Amino acid sequence: MKKQQNVLRRSILAALGVAGMVAYSDQAAAISPATLPILTAGAVATVESASGNPAAPSIAATNTTPHRAWSDNSIHNNGWTHNAEFRIFQVGSEADIAAGTRFDLTVDLQAKPGVVTYTKKRIDGVTTLVGPTPVTPLNSPAFSIWTSGSDPLVAGRSNGEGYGHAWNQVRGGYGDGGTADDPCGWGGDCALGSNGWLGSGGGGNVLDGHDAWIGYANAGYSFTNGDGDKIQGLYAGAGNPDNLGEYGGGASDPLNGTALYNVNQNSPYVGSGEAVLSFGEAILNLTGLKAGYYLIGYAGACPDDNANGQGCDLGGGNAYKLTASNNGVTTVPVPGAVWLFVTAIAGISIVRRQRIS
Structure with missing residues (x-):
């Protein structure tokens, strides 16, 4: 396994060239996620x-992400830490977090057409502007969500030597790794x-164990990742022709192997949810999501290195739009039996008042 990691690392550095080595080294060792505006109700x-x-100092398109970064990682089909x-x-709000308020949330990642980029080339001593060049839309968008609970989220750091170079789309934090076939997790550590x-394995605070993982949505092909988890997608993949996914559990997780869950059914931080998938768009509707802090990792899904002839480019950025919407406080329906009991009590009270009068 160590040999595979070293070969992979050398291959990437060779592909990037000398100019890309410093950037790759920095990115592989850490992620520095930006923070979205606070999602209060509405x-x-x-x-x-x-x-x-x-006409600007920076002429390139911004906020793009590769097609093969949420899945692939060579033949391992885990996420690429330094590309996603x-x-x-x-x-x-802070008050909602303290009160344990729950909300309904929709996360929507979709391809964005019409984005263009520019480059500059120097020819015979003259700098020439090249473009506009269309940026390919992110046609197979996918994402995963984790939580740090009620504590402000701090992203962890990989060790830059293979561990943390990849991540599992359907696992939680520290200690939620491995299957019977691969007890340590690809590129990971048994513990x-x-x-x-x-999380704590890299100095971050994504929760330890499977509770940290909230859910995922994949508008690409179904596949099996490097830890043996089958990931449900919009399309049947070459390695998963029946288009069936499995809940991402772990060797000791009792739900490992049950079918077609996109949301962690055991997590105390979310009640339920469903993925809505179409070409170029992945939506995850979450019900009963507890107020708190979350991390989303997203990019394109291109499994099996070049699944089904997709021809995904490792370094090319694709255009997308990510929207997170707080649809309001979760409405908890009153069970029918309780409603009947309350109604009966109200009826008795009315009868008693009538008799007294």
């Missing part, structure tokens, strides 16, 4: 790709798991 937060401006996008977001670096 609030909406958006981050999206923007076209380059030929990450954002921190807070659901509810940490593939996502240990996100």
